[in-house]
Amino acid sequence: MTAPELADWRTYDAPTLPRVLDAALRCFAEQGYHGTSIRDLASEAGLSVPGVYHHHKSKQEILVALVMAVMDELLGRSEAALASAPEDPSAQFDALVESLLRFHMFRRQQAFVASTEIRSLAPESRRQYVDRRDEQQRMLDRVVVAGADAGVFGTPYPLDAARAVATLCVGVASWYREDGPLDPDELVARHLVLARGLVQG
């Protein structure tokens, strides 16, 4: 997470992961954590095996650094989106949903690796990762519950609806293509309508 990104949560330039993490992202996305050797990683990064070990103690440490960097960016953008929106629940909801949608459109590979390789994290790191993911869910929960309490959202099940909204946004990563038929802004607009349908009840 770099300051310029936080300054504009809507803008996605090329991913800015350090060299080894960027190589790990591609390797894990293609053949999975257990199917990737440190030799594969070094080759993808254009480094020697000792070159990789110079920066990271182990493949496990690389996975942890990668998924935590992904989660830092996600949470940083979500916080910036909320901070940029007026205080009312509808505006907060729209900003947060838009940020989640854009992240899962423009960080597809990151989202795929983070969600599929939770299983490969050692227990302590897995707990830390899941805690941060829960933090993201709670941001959304708070906004939906505030809207339901204020009578702005009609859903009788605010927490189920908030989880479904997260699922909708995360799901975009599984089918969005930059050369697809929908312009990104149009895609965001349609999915905001869908997300609002989930909280209307």
Next chain:
Amino acid sequence: MTAPELADWRTYDAPTLPRVLDAALRCFAEQGYHGTSIRDLASEAGLSVPGVYHHHKSKQEILVALVMAVMDELLGRSEAALASAPEDPSAQFDALVESLLRFHMFRRQQAFVASTEIRSLAPESRRQYVDRRDEQQRMLDRVVVAGADAGVFGTPYPLDAARAVATLCVGVASWYREDGPLDPDELVARHLVLARGLVQG
């Protein structure tokens, strides 16, 4: 897909995969396709390595047989659900969504492996798998479009809504636990409300 399952699309007994595919399911779910050797598979199945090769030519063939068996069951249940419901779009929608929800609650590991290991299928098998997955999506598309045409569903974006409904149902596999707080029937009831919200527009 066995006939008794088709006769009752709501009932899930223990999975009925053949021994080697059942072992492959557990191995691939835990360490991924590329992280699993034929030796791992044989050990998990309680067979010798030649015993595994007696039934399957390769690890790739086992993956193909597994994901196709999962897809056969999904499509078979979806068709049975549609056949069991009255002809009107609302009833067809509810039956199909309920079937998709139950499948992703009770076949979580199958759904995880099928969706994460598409990348590991050889091109021809991948095409076949994606075609069948598209068939499932088109079933849902047809029901939502019929409802929108009939004025029963108000969504201005029936195809985006139909995809979001599929995402909602598939997403259940990522968090549902049989010992969780929600009774399966209550979970289905709440998610039917959420799914209807997506097509209301």
